[in-house]
Amino acid sequence: MPYSRSTPLLVANWKMNLDGQRGEVLARAVAEAASRHVDTAEVILAPPFPYIERVAAALLGSPVGLAAQDLHWENSGPFTGAVSAAMLADAGASHVLVGHSERRRIFGDDDNDVARKLTAARDGGLTPILCVGENLEQRDAGEALEVVAQQLDRALSPMGDSAAEDCVVAYEPVWAIGTGRVAGVDEAAEVHAAIHRQLGSEVRVLYGGSVTPDSATGLLAEPEIDGVLVGSASLTAPSFVAIIAATAAAVP
Ligand code: PGA
Numbered sequence: 412m413p414y415s416r417s418t419p420l421l422v423a424n425w426k427m428n429l430d431g432q433r434g435e436v437l438a439r440a441v442a443e444a445a446s447r448h449v450d451t452a453e454v455i456l457a458p459p460f461p462y463i464e465r466v467a468a469a470l471l472g473s474p475v476g477l478a479a480q481d482l483h484w485e486n487s488g489p490f491t492g493a494v495s496a497a498m499l500a501d502a503g504a505s506h507v508l509v510g511h512s513e514r515r516r517i518f519g520d521d522d523n524d525v526a527r528k529l530t531a532a533r534d535g536g537l538t539p540i541l542c543v544g545e546n547l548e549q550r551d552a553g554e555a556l557e558v559v560a561q562q563l564d565r566a567l568s569p570m571g572d573s574a575a576e577d578c579v580v581a582y583e584p585v586w587a588i589g590t591g592r593v594a595g596v597d598e599a600a601e602v603h604a605a606i607h608r609q610l611g612s613e614v615r616v617l618y619g620g621s622v623t624p625d626s627a628t629g630l631l632a633e634p635e636i637d638g639v640l641v642g643s644a645s646l647t648a649p650s651f652v653a654i655i656a657a658t659a660a661a662v663p
Contacts, residue, residue, distance in 0.1 A: 419631050419658050420579065420615055420638030422455045422478060422540060423645030424508065434462045435469045440648035442473035444655045449474050452658040453638075455506055456645075460494060467503030478506035478540060481514055484527035486535075496535020507532045509539045510566060512585045522565035530570050533577050540579045540640070541566055542619070543606075547586035555584070556605050563609060575610040579617060581640040582606060587620025589642060594620060596629050596636075603635035624653035631661035 429437065438456060445454040457478040458466045467477055479502075483493035499507060508514075509532060510525035520528075525541070532539040543562040545555040559582065567574040582602050587594050603616045610616075618630050619640030630636050644650040 418451065418453050419636075419661065420453045420455065420617060421651075421654060421658070422457060422506075422508075422581070422617060422619075422638070422640045423651055424457045424480065424511070424619075424640055424642050425459060425645060426480070426513070426642060427459055428646055429458070429462075431462050431465050434458050434466055437646075437648055437651075438466045438469040438475070441651060441655070442470050442475050444648075444652040445475045446473055448655050448658060451661075452655050454655060457506075457508060460502075463499070463502040463504055476506060477504045478508060479504045479537075480508050480511070482507050482509070482528055482532055482535075482537070484524070484531040486531075496531050496537050500536050504537060506538045506540055506579070508581075509541050510562070511542045512544055512583060512588060516585070522562065525562075525566045526569045529566050529574075529578070533570065533574075538577065538579060540581055540617070542581045542583050542640070544583040544585050544588075544620070550584060550586060555602060559602055559606065560609055563606065567610075575614045579615045579638075580606055580610065581617040581619050583619035583640060589621065591621050593622060593626045593630075594618070596633050599630065600633050600635045603633075603637075607635060622654065624650055624657060627654045627657040628661050631658055 455476040455478050479499040509528045514520040529539050543559050545558040549558045599618045606616045615637040617638040617640045618636050622639045622641045623644050
């Protein structure tokens, strides 16, 4: 997918939702909308592992890309339940989420795991979408910028100096995920600006956390916000198609 910071990147994180049939129908609707808005939006779907190939088939010939939601850092071996970057690429994924806050909080992925997954993704030919974000306690204590900078540093430094160039970053304040409480555009922009200062202005930084068709236009119009990572509002065609359509108004 050609890199262009001016084209917003919209990533649909289906999490552990939908079944194969509903995913396929949704993917076709998204493909149709993305084809109409190809000048203003790049779109990527992240279905559950078992549906990657089925969704890939539904997207064939469309401009929509595919991401996995997680990966293991090893290539192969006795890691029951795990999947490698090579397997995901083989199934049709070009991107993979790494370090989503649900992986960190529920499954115990720590900074070291995130760093290893990031390297494995890049070495396996996938573009990692590195998720970072502070929790409510950290936000209230005024530590958001520090927490995010540290998460980025711990994830990226083992990969070397230019690591960030191979990644997309998603800023997802934990208190805004699945809560209906979206960060204000200014609140998000402050963190995005800090991430761009830390990693370089060329790195795409997406916002995630309760994005809806209503909030998408304002978020996408903010120059520091290079796209959105969408959970709940990506699960039905009307809402996700409305977010795709919102890029037409947001992109100058
Ligand atoms: P949400 O999820 O849009 O439902 O808040 C976003 C995410 O977790 O990536």
